[in-house]
Structures are given as C-alpha cells and as structure tokens.
Amino acid sequence: MKRVHNFSAGPATLPTEVLETAKEEILDYKGLGASVMEISHRSPEYTQIDAEAKESLKRLLGLNDDFHIMFLQGGASGQFMQIPFNFLSEGQTADYISTGRWSVKAIKEAKLFGNVHVPFSSEDDNFTHVPGNKLDYTEDAAYVHFTSNNTVVGTQFPSEPETNGIPLVCDASSDILSRPVDVDKYGMIYAGAQKNLGPAGVTIVIIRKDFLAGANKKNIPTLLDYNTHTQKIFNTPPSYPVYMVNLVLKWIEGKGGLPFFQELNTKKANLIYSTIDEDDFYRGTAQVDSRSKMNITFRLPSEELEQTFLEDAKKHDLVALKGHRSVGGIRASIYNACELESVETLVSFMNDFRSKKG
C-alpha cells in the first residue's frame, strides 16, 4: 500500500490510522455483520456514533449546553443560504467581512434575504489580507459573518474580530479544530468536514441556543429551518461521513486536542514560511500578518518554473500542490492530518529545487 504526501486543499488528507480503522470495520462494524453504511440511522449503533461525535466536539471546543450541534448536508455553500434563511429578514441588516472567494459567495446569498453591509473587503488587494480589529459595524446587525481561514489565497484571521457583542457567524470550513477559539463570541460556527474533519458530505453546524431562539422567520422549508434539527435526527443523515468524522475527532482528542494541533500547525507553517522567506526565489502571496497556518500560498519566479516544481514534487510523492485555479501558483494545504514528516519532506524538496533552479 502506497501513501503519498498529500497537500490537497479539500477533500484533504485523513489520518492513516483513521482510514485503517475504517478499512477494518467496513464490512462488519463491531460484530454487527453489517457496515455502518448499511444500518438504520435510528439504530442504537448509529445513535451512538452521532452522540459520540457531538460529545467530542463539545469537549474539543469547550462548548457547554448553550449550543446545538447538528450534522447537516450541503457544505458551506448550503449554509450561505441557510443562515440568512433563518437569521436575516427583509429590512434587517447583517454585516459580512469580505476576505475571499467564499465570503463573496456568502454575501451573494444573504442579499436574497435582507440588507448586507460589508464593513471590510480586501477584494481590491486580491484578498491578500484580513482586516485589523477596528471595523465599522452596523449597530443593530443581526450578526457579523466572517471566513476564519481563506483557502484560496491563504489568509487567516489571527483571532476573532471584535464586534462589541454582535454575534459572530463563522465559516470555519478550513480551520475548524486547528486551534482553540473563544466560543463565547460566536452565535454560530459552521464547517464542511472535508478539510480538517473528515470526508466530504457532512457539514458541522454549531449554533448558540439563544441566538437561534432570536430567529423568528416564518414559512421556512422544514429542512432549512435549524429548529428542525435541534432535538433529533430529522432525516437520513450522511451516516458514513459522520462515522468518519467521529473517528477523526477521537484521533484529534487522542493526540492532545486543540492545543496540540495549534502547536503542531504553527510549527508546520513556520517551517514552510521560513523557507519561503529565506530569499526571493519563493514569494508568499498573502501579507505576512495575515498568513494562514492551513493553506500556504506562494509563487515562483515564473509560471514555467511553477509547472516544473509541481512535476518534480510529484516525483517525490508530494502531491496536490497546485494553487487554486483562480489564482495559480503553489498552495500547500497542511490541515491537522497533514503530518510533520510531509511538511519536512516538502521543505527539503523546496530547498533542493531552489538550489538547482534559483
């Protein structure tokens, strides 16, 4: 069996141990004589998987009983419309900080439902930075939406924006559980699973109960109303992706939780950034104080060299390093499951490549 150094931006690499457990259990889950894919979502076994995953999330994020946790479908793109469906009425205003392609998509959907105020956008700078902490928010904004990590350009908020009490709604798809967060500041945190949490197909939605209680929209389609999902599993969930997420969550806890990964991810990111910063052969594309610890984006002196870099990297089993099609260049996505060894191999390759071509 071959395993490469996989820097995919998402769906992204998973811990090998987790895939090995999945392999072992795929035809016969805990002696049931059936796969997790083949059992009812109302069965005791699946009910336990669902409950265990939620308990892990609570422990890891330090959530108390003030929060609902839901495993939904549709990814962050689904939340872009479901959030204003529930939380933004005609005449109301929500504030959206615009730091990249995904923020822009979220804004587009919100405008179908109410007013959107954008207190900050780095679009004119190609989204190469996130804002400082003093922004001009709408006084009675329903919420402030932000994208904590921007996968495409490789920027990340160093910490939560300060909103003076307006609840934050965060698309944390690409950095959830990569570091501790201050949950008290959030009305809602959501994330597609396919970067830091598991395979594609399940969306983690965490909503503060009092924030949800304040949403009073009428005539929401049943499936889109968050209240539908607070008490029990409403419809068939993506049970195998949830099972995988549960395995990943246990793996995160086993390693030492968010403090462990904060330290590891910082170490991994610094290894690559310091290699980039050594001279001007590699050029980081995000502004230094906005650099992401999840997606590291850089350019080489020419597109031709970038192409050679990608081809040579592949020969060393360093794969999925191509930048997003909208920006080009190189992108190394180093989520929790990307091992230090993979980063060290990449850095060593980067140094070799520079000494040969630089």
Place this chain on the structure above:
Amino acid sequence: MKRVHNFSAGPATLPTEVLETAKEEILDYKGLGASVMEISHRSPEYTQIDAEAKESLKRLLGLNDDFHIMFLQGGASGQFMQIPFNFLSEGQTADYISTGRWSVKAIKEAKLFGNVHVPFSSEDDNFTHVPGNKLDYTEDAAYVHFTSNNTVVGTQFPSEPETNGIPLVCDASSDILSRPVDVDKYGMIYAGAQKNLGPAGVTIVIIRKDFLAGANKKNIPTLLDYNTHTQKIFNTPPSYPVYMVNLVLKWIEGKGGLPFFQELNTKKANLIYSTIDEDDFYRGTAQVDSRSKMNITFRLPSEELEQTFLEDAKKHDLVALKGHRSVGGIRASIYNACELESVETLVSFMNDFRSKKG
C-alpha cells in the same frame, strides 16, 4: 468476518462485493497513494468516477441526452422543497398523489410555494393502497408528483400513473433501478441513494432538459437552483458516497441490469408473499394489488408474537425486520442488494415459526 441477512429499510444492505472493493481501495485508490475521500473533486480521478456513474445511470435507465443527471445532497427531504422552489410559483398548481408518509411530507413543503391539488389520497385507509389509473388532475398542473414505492406501508405503483402528458415528478427513493421505467413520462426522477443505490449522503436527481427549461423562478438561492448543477460540479460533492454509488451501479450492470433485477425482485417478493398468504397466521398489511416488491409488511396474530418473531429471527442472523415505528409489525426490505439466499432463509424461518407458534 460476519455478514448477516440484513432487511434494513434504509440505509440498507449493500452488495458484499462492492464493500470488498471499497475495502481494498480505501487507503490507496488505484495507486494514487490516497483514498477517494482525500482527493479533490476537481481531480481527474474523481471527475472520472462522477462521469462513470452518470453514464451507468444513462445506460441502465435508457436515458438519452434529453436529461440532466445530478448528484446532490439533502436526500428526498431536500427535494421536497427544492422541487417547488424551482417548479411551482405562486398562483400555479401542482398535483400530488398522496400514498404515504413521504407524500404527505412532500405536499407540506410544496404548499409553501404554490397551490397543491391532491387528486388521490389513501390516508383514510392508512395508506394501504395506491390509486387506479383514472385520476382527476388539474388541467394546467405544473407537474404530477408521486412516490413510486412507499417504504413505510409497503405499497408500490405497478406502473406510472397516466397523466395525459403532464410531466411526472417521482420520488423513487425506495425502488429506483429495481425495475425498468418509462422515462418518457417523467419530468424528473429523484432518489436518496441509501436504499437501492449506495450509502446515505447523496441524492440522485434526473431532470428532463425541457422540463427544467420551463422553470422560470427568480431569486432562488444558488445551491437550490437546479440550473446551478447542470453544467459542472458546483460545490464539493459527497464524493465517497458517489464513489460507492458508482460501484453499485457497475454491480447492477454486471448482473444484467434492470430486467435481471425486476425478475429477481419479483421472485424474492413472491416467495415472501406466498408464505404470508398460505393461511391467516401472517397477515399482509398492504392491499394485494398494491403490494410492494421492495418492502414487505405484515403482522402476526399479536404484538407479543411479533416481538418473539423479531427476537428469534435475530438468532438466525435475520436482522432489521421491525416495522416502521409509525405502523409497527414486521417489514422485510428486499432491495436489489438483498440476496435471494437471505429471502430463502427468511421464508424458511417464517415457516418454522408458524409451525411452532401457529
């Protein structure tokens, strides 16, 4: 490794061969050194999986290029609102045939968008039958919606309702690919994968191009607009469930396609129904001419005996036979992947149980 005779109504049993292939490939898909769960949905390998699955569906159902095929999320429950979101405007009427719990749920969502006319409902008879073929449809109905197989009560339309040209929209979640259908009659066919097609988490949506072209709704959230999904993969799909569906589709084709399964499913269903009909110990709950070949529902002389039946069955590795919580009794779900041997084992157990307790 143990494998039971699994009669789960969904998520339902999968072909053992398919799970074995999945097991083999789970850490290293075709020499990539990564799992299908770990690769980009824009990669050549996933693009091929998506294309292969769509080609298989076209071959199996006899679809020509007049149809779009999409792999979406949210299950049939998602389609209940997405269909009227796209196809039913204020002032317009859609006809919904009401043959069970899922039809009722579909009707509830449609009413948020336009007028709903119900030309037939068997609710007063506990949904124990489907209609005959002469119904009073709205002349300019946007579409006629029906549930081809009713999982909870165990009824099934013997063939498509005759609507004199009004396009059919069909929730085929529990009998898709179990028999040939007359695709020319449909504007749309949709199905959650977790019964006949694969694991939960992906919804197969097939829409006739001219039916979609007639939908002219404004301001639909991007993800809910079917047009968003016709040309390319819009957002991260549930890639592993789609991969599993592709394996199941290949397995269906390998066995001989829909004619093979129509014959096999008829044989399996007849084996159980003839056992039920032998005397009055077992009592089928669906009316005879409406009986489903997918979900076979029956009662025993007392609830106590039903409980004993379930417990004894489990000792023979016959599992997930409990009827839906809303109706009780026994339900044997025998979708494509339920083997003849499992049905024979069940029938033999039913005969033994009757001779001991009858």
